[in-house]
Amino acid sequence: MADTLDPERRARRRRSDARRSIDAILTAARTVLSERPDASMEDIATTAGVSRQTVYAHFPSRDALIAALIHAAGVETVAAYDAAGLDTLPPPDALRRYLDISWQLIRGYSFLLAPALARIPQPGGDDPHDAGTARLEQLLRRGRHTGDFTDTLPVTWLAAAVIGLVRTAAEQVAAGSLTPSQAADMLQKSAQRLCAPDTQPL
Structure with a gap:
């Protein structure tokens, strides 16, 4: 329980979770867009196994995702x-x-x-x-x-x-x-x- 209350540990865990989400989104985007260049952000989110809101939390626009x-x-x-x-x-x-x-x-x-x-x-x-x-x-x-x-x-x-x-x-x-x-x-x-x-x- 102490670990879950430790602010530093929680911050590290959030960063680790965010990094996994970003990696999953980029991998999914590369796969989906190589097959369908006009695929939507929702299509990418589905392939990445995350919500559309999660995609937009890391990449506020399609242009931002492409730039990444x-x-x-x-x-x-x-x-x-x-x-x-x-x-x-x-x-x-x-x-x-x-x-x-x-x-x-x-x-x-x-x-x-x-x-x-x-x-x-x-x-x-x-x-x-x-x-x-x-x-x-x-x-x-x-x-x-x-x-x-x-x-x-x-x-x-x-x-x-x-x-x-x-x-x-x-x-x-x-x-x-x-x-x-x-x-x-x-x-x-x-x-x-x-x-x-x-x-x-x-």
């Missing part, structure tokens, strides 16, 4: 970059692996493609996509030192251009202009050509 899913996808992708050991691979191979992982994110979260492309980054926030860009800049910088990538363009510009290619590939898939496999192939070829040293024939 985009953030979670970014965290997952950065973890995949780190697990891939990009800094141990030759730079061209590291770039290919980086793009493979990025594309797997798009395939796994295809229902987030449109909202992610329309998303406006918030400066100064805890954005995992910034961490992903930092990983890309690091491998491009290493490629410059090894002579595998051009040294006549700023690394920050190259990184922005590569990410722009990823967005373009995603937009082409979203528009139905390319299949995911076609877009992935064009993305790899375009990024490698963009980063190639000036002495390498194109």
Whole structure:
């Protein structure tokens, strides 16, 4: 009985319960929206095994829930970059692996493609996509030192251009202009050509 009256224990229990609810809602949202992108918050609540009020208590709007899913996808992708050991691979191979992982994110979260492309980054926030860009800049910088990538363009510009290619590939898939496999192939070829040293024939 003492435990149930201890304010600190009650607070920890509430936080733990809230975390479980949030995880269940995000997992359900990913499942439901991948099958039915127009699914309602009530549909997500039913799949998560919680009430609609519980969903809205954690995510006050559908946009807030989508933003949380985009953030979670970014965290997952950065973890995949780190697990891939990009800094141990030759730079061209590291770039290919980086793009493979990025594309797997798009395939796994295809229902987030449109909202992610329309998303406006918030400066100064805890954005995992910034961490992903930092990983890309690091491998491009290493490629410059090894002579595998051009040294006549700023690394920050190259990184922005590569990410722009990823967005373009995603937009082409979203528009139905390319299949995911076609877009992935064009993305790899375009990024490698963009980063190639000036002495390498194109």
